[in-house]
Amino acid sequence: MSQNYFSLENKVALVTGAGAGIGAACVSALAAAGARVMATDIDATSCSNTASAAREKGMLVASMQQDVCDESCWQEVIDATLDEFGGFDILVNNAGIHSNCLLEADTLENLQRLYRVNVDSVFLGMKYAAMAMKPEGSAGQGGSIVNLSSAAGLMGVPLESAYGSTKGAVRLYTKHAAVEFAALGYGIRVNSVHPGVIETEMGSSLLDGFVNSGLVESLEQAHEMIQNLTPLGRLGKAEEVASVVHFLASDAASYVTGAEYVVDGGATAK
Amino acid sequence: MRLENKVVLVTGAGNGIGEAIAKRFAQEGAFVITTDIDEEAARRVVMEITEAGGAAEAIKQDVTGETAWQELMADVIERHGRLDTLVNNAGIAILANVEEETLEGWRKTQAVNMEGVFLGCQAAIRVMKENGGSIINISSIEGIIGEPNTAAYNASKGGVRIFTKSAALHCTTQGYPIRVNSMHPGYVMTPLVEKGLEMMPEDEADAMLERILGQIPMGEMGEPVDIANGCLFLASDESKYMTGSEMIIDGGYTCH
Numbered sequence: 381m382s383q384n385y386f387s388l389e390n391k392v393a394l395v396t397g398a399g400a401g402i403g404a405a406c407v408s409a410l411a412a413a414g415a416r417v418m419a420t421d422i423d424a425t426s427c428s429n430t431a432s433a434a435r436e437k438g439m440l441v442a443s444m445q446q447d448v449c450d451e452s453c454w455q456e457v458i459d460a461t462l463d464e465f466g467g468f469d470i471l472v473n474n475a476g477i478h479s480n481c482l483l484e485a486d487t488l489e490n491l492q493r494l495y496r497v498n499v500d501s502v503f504l505g506m507k508y509a510a511m512a513m514k515p516e517g518s519a520g521q522g523g524s525i526v527n528l529s530s531a532a533g534l535m536g537v538p539l540e541s542a543y544g545s546t547k548g549a550v551r552l553y554t555k556h557a558a559v560e561f562a563a564l565g566y567g568i569r570v571n572s573v574h575p576g577v578i579e580t581e582m583g584s585s586l587l588d589g590f591v592n593s594g595l596v597e598s599l600e601q602a603h604e605m606i607q608n609l610t611p612l613g614r615l616g617k618a619e620e621v622a623s624v625v626h627f628l629a630s631d632a633a634s635y636v637t638g639a640e641y642v643v644d645g646g647a648t649a650k
Numbered sequence: 651m652r653l654e655n656k657v658v659l660v661t662g663a664g665n666g667i668g669e670a671i672a673k674r675f676a677q678e679g680a681f682v683i684t685t686d687i688d689e690e691a692a693r694r695v696v697m698e699i700t701e702a703g704g705a706a707e708a709i710k711q712d713v714t715g716e717t718a719w720q721e722l723m724a725d726v727i728e729r730h731g732r733l734d735t736l737v738n739n740a741g742i743a744i745l746a747n748v749e750e751e752t753l754e755g756w757r758k759t760q761a762v763n764m765e766g767v768f769l770g771c772q773a774a775i776r777v778m779k780e781n782g783g784s785i786i787n788i789s790s791i792e793g794i795i796g797e798p799n800t801a802a803y804n805a806s807k808g809g810v811r812i813f814t815k816s817a818a819l820h821c822t823t824q825g826y827p828i829r830v831n832s833m834h835p836g837y838v839m840t841p842l843v844e845k846g847l848e849m850m851p852e853d854e855a856d857a858m859l860e861r862i863l864g865q866i867p868m869g870e871m872g873e874p875v876d877i878a879n880g881c882l883f884l885a886s887d888e889s890k891y892m893t894g895s896e897m898i899i900d901g902g903y904t905c906h
Contacts, residue, residue, distance in 0.1 A: 555905040562867035611822035620891035635876035638905030639898040649815040649894025
């Protein structure tokens with residue numbers, strides 16, 4: 381038998397924003413590959429539901445309420461993960477928020493809110509994960525950090541300027557952290573994943589935004605617009621993003637760091 | 651197993667990255683058509699796959715031959731009924747900067763690295779368009795960043811990178827269920843790299859190796875199996891929303 385590079389047996393993962401959408405799909409994908417997973421969300425009920433659904437399938441998943449912008453939370457969540465599962469090898473910085481707004485109508489307040497949730501959280505996650513995963517840290521086994529950026533962090537899209545700029549920041553933050561952790565010999569890989577429009581609550585809000593801003597007249601036209609933006613002609617599924625996160629989290633990707641993996645049905649290829 | 655009952659074709663599979671891809675795919679249940687211009691090398695790989703319990707066959711192939719591609723595909727379809735994945739891996743590298751490179755060397759590089767990939771994609775799309783499939787073109791980090799001593803290689807791998815997107819978009823436009831992605835290995839210890847180093851005086855080779863390792867954030871070269879695992883992901887249904895995408899596996903080389 382060959383080595384099972386994709387297996388996550390004996391690994392412990394922490395997934396933020398795990399109450400729904402891509403985060404919930406990541407919990408399923410990582411746990412199905414054998415990982416023990418701590419699922420966190422600002423909405424305690426939602427991540428608790430994700431965890432109990434996974435436990436019903438025999439997976440080892442716990443949950444905890446976490447506001448990813450609150451620095452004091454991070455150490456607590458990582459300690460709880462170590463207590464519960466005895467390790468900490470994978471962090472999926474997935475929690476994020478989205479807003480549709482024309483740049484001219486946008487407010488500084490909204491921009492700062494987006495940066496707080498989408499970028500501050502990635503900073504805090506990488507910081508506290510590095511402290512725990514590095515050789516002298518409380519987990520001490522190195523690890524893999526996967527940051528959810530977006531295709532909107534690579535290309536321009538109407539209404540997405542503020543959101544896209546936060547995702548562009550996540551993209552480059554990932555590379556700086558990857559290079560620094562490698563230089564320090566931490567054994568921690570850091571990569572970003574760039575989904576296109578996915579069938580989630582966030583994907584729906586993007587479509588609604590196209591209509592509400594007057595960019596298109598109907599939801600049907602919004603769908604058409606997304607399909608035109610997406611060569612594969614359909615929205616992506618959360619599981620299709622989670623499978624890429626699983627790959628990056630696993631030993632199959634042991635030589636991958638600082639990379640950006642695009643899962644967008646071809647949107648950025650054209 | 652990730653590729654059970656799939657029929658895959660890997661070019662340049664007689665050594666290095668191609669060999670690792672052929673072996674990993676076989677371990678995951680695929681029937682591997684192992685082609686190489688060096689038939690002996692392809693046979694050795696197939697023998698090792700078979701001994702390990704896998705299924706494969708060896709075929710001599712010069713990827714620059716258009717007719718040979720058509721005949722090969724007709725033969726594959728006739729005997730196996732399908733082709734699910736093509737890995738356009740065969741490639742050559744000549745160490746020469748823009749002033750040293752000859753037109754002959756330039757054309758030879760483009761013939762193998764670009765024309766070979768073009769012909770492979772064209773032939774594979776023809777047989778995959780009904781049932782679908784995944785095409786993986788092996789580009790390189792040298793298709794993304796420049797290197798003074800690999801002028802022709804840089805051009806060819808950059809060509810493969812963007813050609814991949816064109817082929818991917820063609821397939822989606824036509825409604826063919828075929829995904830086309832490029833793979834960008836960084837420095838991997840393969841016979842190609844070893845040969846390049848051997849061709850240099852020893853102290854120069856040592857200095858170059860040290861320089862290369864110093865430029866890789868992870869501080870080490872990759873192994874062929876690292877690239878094979880990425881190809882495995884692109885060949886499997888787990889990557890089914892990825893097309894026209896670039897998969898970089900380089901220990902951080904291109905991100906700093």
